[in-house]
Amino acid sequence: MRALRVPLVLLVAGAVVVAAIAFRPHSDSGLPQLISGPFALLLAGATNLGDSQARSVELTAELPDAQRPDRLDAWATANGLSVRWQPGARWAVISGPPARVAAAFHVVVHDFRAKAGQVFYASPQQPAVPASLRDKVTGLGRILSYSPYHSNSPSFRPLDVPDHSLPPDSLRTTYNVRPLTEAGYTGRGGTIAVFGFDGFDQADLDMFTATYGLPRLVPEVVGGVPEQRSGESTMDLQVAHAIAPDARKVLVNARTTVAGGSTYVKIAELMQSVDRQFPGAVWSLSIGWGCDRLITAADLAPIRGAISTALAHGTTVFDASGDLAGLECKRGHDWSAPPGPADVGLDAVASLPEVTSVGGTTLSTDENYRWLGEQAWSDGPLTQGSGGGVSNLFDRPPWQAAVTTTTNTVRRLTPDVSAVADNSTGAVIVQNQQLVVGGGTSQSAPIWAGIAAVMNQFLVANGGRPVGELNPMLYRLKAGAARPAFHDITLGTNAVAISQPGYDMVTGLGSPDVDNMVRDILDVQRSPR
Incomplete structure (x- = not known):
């Protein structure tokens, strides 16, 4: 893989960030407030x-x-x-x-x-x-029947430089999943549910598995296969399959949630249905259902309740932090306008404390695909990069209390973790019968979903239990564990923060060393409470 690049500084000044974070829609006056x-x-x-x-x-x-x-x-x-x-x-x-x-x-x-x-x-x-x-x-909540929505659409690059891409085995090597998969921990017995707005071509999945000698990938579908095919679901399914080839894969058609209003209630009802059908599954979301400054915490209460119930059943939820470098509120109005205070914000669902928000990186490895370094993924000219920042809706959860950042806030911080998102160093997939390299945080989230499925199989086989709600464990491991579970990422930036040692609002706690991480988790599960 190529060497790390110098971080790119995006277009928003520090004063803009402060102004946006200071915004509060709530008032105790008892009178309606202009939004x-x-x-x-x-x-x-x-x-x-x-x-x-x-x-x-x-x-x-x-x-x-x-x-x-x-x-x-x-x-x-x-x-x-x-x-x-x-x-x-x-x-x-x-x-x-x-x-x-x-x-x-x-x-x-x-x-x-x-x-x-x-x-x-x-x-x-x-x-x-x-x-x-x-x-x-x-x-x-808001009185609003329309929520601007989008898939965190992947950006694909033709496979013209093979050493700048990660075939499945190389992807497992980079994040140290390979020792587990070689020992037979391939996600067997687990389920990965990919929530998507678009469909897939089975011929692409067949070419992917045939090319790399993987078990056949034939996803179960909930709600019918969406007609649109942007490549998002194709990438998510293949990337998760690359990490956990023996996990059951399910595509959940989420397009019905954005038709005719009641979006957040419909999302909650869909999540409740998936939880009933596939209890304890690992969920991967690469969908933007509006930014956190467009709505209130009350709007998200149905989703928060549905996810909390699923977590109690052993589910783990990963959501892409967004690809607009901390400017998730930019969607929904004039793209030609320069970024301003109103653009700073988070993906609303990814900002939930119960969700593991996944940011993005640019990766560097040696010739054998062993990890050398990462920096925050950002592309200033395109106003793209790893989403992250300070929640406008939720207080900081207890497991994030010890985190220090350059922003003095008591609010929830995102993302929590990260993985490769730069399509110059990303995972190889098959799209339209061609080998291409995927990208975006919508690639990072299913990487983590596959990792969770592999870890769950290992933990259960060794007397532990599935990871379930993962965030408290991640921050506990970062605070101190027998083995280094994270690659600390200290280079790069997005529009609201810079990468730094420890936690930052660009790459979170960092990217995983999975073999170390799962053994640390097993230590914690075995230890007296």
Whole structure:
């Protein structure tokens, strides 16, 4: 692989980062607040059609506990609204005619037409929790039926320089998975569920496995194969298969979550369904369902609840941190405009504390593909690179309390870990019957998913248990373990931070030395609590 490059500094100055991190949409005044930042830009870029003509509009209410929200239900009924709640959930959905929602929350609800033609309802104001409900509702979501979404679309490079790419065996060598796979730990007995917006061509998967002597890859599909084929699901499935060739692979069609509003509720329902069908699976997400400054924590409460339940069943969740170098809120408005304060943000789902957020690197190895070094992946001219930064929604979880950064904040930091994302040094896959090199953090996430499947098989076979919720363990290992479990990455930058020794908001804790990591995890699992 080629030598490491000098880090590229992106276009956002430090003052921009501070301004964006300081933004807070919440107010204790009890009155609706005008929403600024990416939400305001979204509405400003659309045509206001006046009072909403939707049959029904809705918003999510976050609850302090999992008790039936009787008082909320009574309040809603008195205001001509209804409440949808499922037993055990710490969230509910309030819905009703636009005029009644507007009157109940003292906001306006209008219809808007986006530049692409889709019509959606929204309120430019953030509704406040009614005074009579403040001990029963901890927060409210946005009134918005449209969430800008995207796959973290991979960028492919033709395979014209073979030594700048990682075939499956070389990928396992680089991150020290090979000692485990040679000992028979290949993910057998585990399941990797890839959530995607696009489909795949079985002929590409067949060519990939035939070329590299791997077991045949025939994914199970949940929800039907999406018609679109951008290459994202193809790459995710092949990369996970390269690491864990004997794990069961499932493609989950997530495109249904972005049709017709209620996006975050639909995502939660899809995740609940996958958890029921494949308990204890490893999930890989390379989808952007909006940036964290476009919504509120209440909007994500359904997803957080679904993931927490899945974690309790042994699931581990990896999500690409994003490919816009910390500018995830840039999507959804004018790409031609220079980056500004409203662009700084995180992928909303990847910012959840329960999710392991995976950043990206540029890799360097010796001629035998043994790891030599990594730096943060960034491409300044294209405003691409490893996503990361400070959460606008969530407090710092206990397992991240000891992390020190250049930013003095008590908020959740991302990413947690990283792996190769530069398509100049990435994994080889087959796309459209051609060998190409993949890239993006959407490659990094399934690398980690494959690693988790291999580690789970090893742990169970040696008297341990599946890793489940991984973040607390990762930070514990970084704080001190018998073997070095991470490659510390100290070069490179994105738009909000620079790489540094220890943790940073570009590459997290670093990339894995998997053989060391899994043995450290087994030590912890065997140790007295």
